Amino acid sequence: MTEEEIYQLKYPIGKFDIPSNISREQIESWISILEHFPERLENLVQDLSDEQLDTVYRPNGWTVRQVIHHVSDSHHHSYTRFKWALTEDNPVIKAYYEDRWGELADSKTGPIDMSIQHLKAIHFKLVFLLKTVSEADLNKAFIHPDTNEEVLLKQNIGIYAWHSNHHYAHIENLLKRNKWF
Template sequence: MTGQELQNLKYPIGQFNCPTNISKQHIENWISILEEFPNRLENLVKDLTDKQLDTPYRPEGWTVRQVVHHLSDSHHHSYTRFKWSLTEDKPIIKAYFEERWAELIDAKTAPIKMSLQHLRAIHTKLTYLLKTLNDDDLNKCFIHPETNSEVPLKKNIGIYAWHSNHHYVHIENLLKRENWL
């Protein structure tokens, strides 16, 4: 496999490219993606067998099961970051080692139903909150300790809409390659 082929498997929709000027339309579109994501993901993975769930989406990548659990964990962190940013002045968020979390026994073996239910709850709460934010709220930031950079909430909405689609396409592409759709 060439480096470009591996890169295409890692980033099938490309990396997140944030618009310079985030419009109200961008935000509404991103919130819509987040609102619909739990249903889309559940419909994509609901009929997979354990063997299929334990198939990596790319060489040296996570299994479908790990990706589903990762989405639940990651989006839970994101929800918390939104809440911190709305209630504190530029909080320094807690980063976590997502690759280590993906190696824990629950990420490797637990039924995906629990993470699908958790993701549905988190996205319901998150999108309800996001729809109520005004411009001042959307411009509030958190500080990411790995880059020491400020991340405005309006950008974080886009990051997690991208993140949802990014991992969805990982799974979808695997299902297409294996003729499981």
């Protein structure tokens, strides 16, 4: 496998590039992605067998099941980070070891429906919140402890819209490659 093929499997939609100028229209587009993602994901994976769910989407990658549980865990953290930034002054967020979380029993063997339902709930809450925030709120930020960088909430909306599409593409591409559609 070439480096380009490996990169394409790892980043099927490319890496997220934060625009220097984030318009209100861009934010609304990202919020729409977040609003519809849980249903899109559910429709994509609802007919997969346990064997298919336990297939890795790329060499040295997670299984489809682990990806679904990871997205649920990650977006739960994201929601909390939004709330912290909206209620505290530039809080330093808590990082977590997503690779270790992905190896826990709930991620490796748990039914995907629990994470699909969690995504529906957390995205419902997140989207409701994001549709109510002001421009000033969108410029609030948190500090990520791994990079010590400030992340504006309007950037984080884009990051998680990308994250949704990124992992959706991992699963969708596997389904296409294996002709599981």
